[in-house]
Amino acid sequence: MNPYVLVTAVLLLSGGAVGVLYRLVKGPSLLDRVLASDVLLAIVAAAVCVDMVWKGTTDYMILTVMISLVGFLASVTFARFVQSRPSRHPDAGRGGSAWEDAEAPRQSTQDTSATEGR
Amino acid sequence: MMQTVLDVVGSVLLLVGCLMAFAAGVGLVRLPDVLTRMHAATKPQVLGLLCVLLAVIVMNRAWALLPLALLGWVFMLLTAPVSAHMVGRASYRSKHVKEEGVVKDELAIALRENTPVESQLEQWADGSEDQSR
Numbered sequence: 001m002n003p004y005v006l007v008t009a010v011l012l013l014s015g016g017a018v019g020v021l022y023r024l025v026k027g028p029s030l031l032d033r034v035l036a037s038d039v040l041l042a043i044v045a046a047a048v049c050v051d052m053v054w055k056g057t058t059d060y061m062i063l064t065v066m067i068s069l070v071g072f073l074a075s076v077t078f079a080r081f082v083q084s085r086p087s088r089h090p091d092a093g094r095g096g097s098a099w100e101d102a103e104a105p106r107q108s109t110q111d112t113s114a115t116e117g118r
Numbered sequence: 119m120m121q122t123v124l125d126v127v128g129s130v131l132l133l134v135g136c137l138m139a140f141a142a143g144v145g146l147v148r149l150p151d152v153l154t155r156m157h158a159a160t161k162p163q164v165l166g167l168l169c170v171l172l173a174v175i176v177m178n179r180a181w182a183l184l185p186l187a188l189l190g191w192v193f194m195l196l197t198a199p200v201s202a203h204m205v206g207r208a209s210y211r212s213k214h215v216k217e218e219g220v221v222k223d224e225l226a227i228a229l230r231e232n233t234p235v236e237s238q239l240e241q242w243a244d245g246s247e248d249q250s251r
Binding site: 002005006008009010012013015016017018019020022023029031032034035036038039042043045046049050052053056057058061062064065068069071072075076079080082083 | 125128129132133135136137139140141142143144145146147152155156159162163166167170171173174175177178180183186187189190191193194197198200201204205207208209211212214
């Protein structure tokens with residue numbers, strides 16, 4: 001195995017991970033962070049594959065399968081959490097769509113239940 | 119000769135897969151919006167994962183593991199659209215989509231014109247509310 005290929009692969013993965021971590025820290029909204037954590041999981045799976053090529057084993061193949069199986073659960077959970085929460089994002093560009101009317105009673109009831117719970 | 123060809127193919131697959139991860143990192147930093155960042159996020163999840171899994175198989179000559187790798191890739195292919203759909207819908211409904219970046223917004227048109235789509239959506243919202251309680 002050519003070491004230059006491995007070093008280049010690891011450098012590319014590291015560069016991608018740095019960009020993803022920047023978005024994870026800086027991301028203006030929760031959805032950006034959820035997306036970044038999803039990509040970080042994919043990069044970890046790729047890093048496990050590069051490690052398998054480096055060591056010359058195939059022992060961790062099942063790990064990448066498991067990552068691809070359960071990796072979507074976190075983003076689905078966070079997306080449902082964001083959706084059931086009123087938005088106070090400063091970049092909110094879209095005002096007065098019909099979603100407001102459809103969602104207003106639901107959000108207010110959830111608000112009161114949340115404050116009563118505290 | 120054959121071993122060299124297989125090594126070159128595996129190396130190219132590995133580098134392409136890692137290049138996808140790098141492109142996703144660059145895209146997540148550079149792109150302006152949640153939806154456009156979702157576009158960048160899909161690259162290492164689908165094509166990148168396929169390339170690195172095939173690279174592992176080709177470099178180790180472990181042809182017996184090809185069904186397992188394809189199974190993992192198919193699982194990613196099945197679950198990535200689920201999370202992308204949920205994140206995209208949540209970003210639209212919590213108004214994280216920048217309006218100047220959208221070329222055509224057919225959902226907003228349908229909602230504004232009060233078509234039967236909206237009554238369907240209201241029914242659907244009621245159903246999901248019951249489900250979440």
